Amino acid sequence: MTPGRVLVVEDNDRNRKLVRTVLEHAGYEVVEAATGEQGVTCAAQVDPDLVLMDRQLPGIDGHDALSLLRDAVATRQVPVVAVTAFAMKGDETQALDEGFDGYIRKPISIRSLVDQVRGFLEAPAAGRETP
Ligand code: MN
Numbered sequence: 001m002t003p004g005r006v007l008v009v010e011d012n013d014r015n016r017k018l019v020r021t022v023l024e025h026a027g028y029e030v031v032e033a034a035t036g037e038q039g040v041t042c043a044a045q046v047d048p049d050l051v052l053m054d055r056q057l058p059g060i061d062g063h064d065a066l067s068l069l070r071d072a073v074a075t076r077q078v079p080v081v082a083v084t085a086f087a088m089k090g091d092e093t094q095a096l097d098e099g100f101d102g103y104i105r106k107p108i109s110i111r112s113l114v115d116q117v118r119g120f121l122e123a124p125a126a127g128r129e130t131p
Contacts, residue, residue, distance in 0.1 A: 004121050005029040007048035009039030009065065010083065011057050018108060019052065026114040036065035043075045050121055051080040052104065055095065063098050070099065081120050083108070 006028050010016040013034075020030045031046050033039035036057045043051060051069065055062035062082060069075040082095035085106040095103045102120055104113070 002029045003027050003118070004049040005031065005046065006117060007031045007033060007039065007043055007046065007051045009033045009036065009042075009051060009057065009062070010054040011035060012054075015054075015106070015108065018110070019113065022108075022110055022113050023117060026117075028117065036060035036062065036068075039065050040068045040072075040075075043069055043078060044072060047074075048078055050117065051078055052083050052117075053080050053100070054083045054085075056085060066099060079120055079123070 003026070006023055008016055008019045008030060010019065010032075011034050016032050016034070020032060023030050031042060031048060033042045037059055039051070039053065053062045053065060057065070060068070066080050069078065069080060079101040082098075082100040082103040083106060084091055084095055084103050092103045092105075101123070104116055
């Protein structure tokens with residue numbers, strides 16, 4: 001039994017593999033998607049416990065992918081955390097305003113990623129109705 005299944009939606013191969021390596025080392029099951037469209041399809045198929053969503057993606061971006069996840073009955077409850085590369089101050093607040101359950105800053109910290117993921121998995125789903 002793994003501590004959780006994490007869907008990583010990230011177009012950068014290196015970043016995606018880094019997250020996979022770190023989380024798998026900690027026992028998590030990791031599923032990868034390289035585009036927002038793939039991420040939305042994948043989420044409906046694999047029923048992840050947490051989605052880590054890059055905000056800047058080719059095709060639909062992280063925000064649009066989040067909207068699609070929230071619109072679908074199968075995925076509306078899954079916590080979705082923004083992975084944000086924007087250096088601009090206020091971007092994290094914007095991610096929360098957009099409906100993400102939290103954010104992780106890029107560059108990803110190998111040291112704290114597992115703690116961050118554990119925290120998001122343990123956090124109660126705020127702001128969303130239970131079925
Ligand atoms: Mn990206």
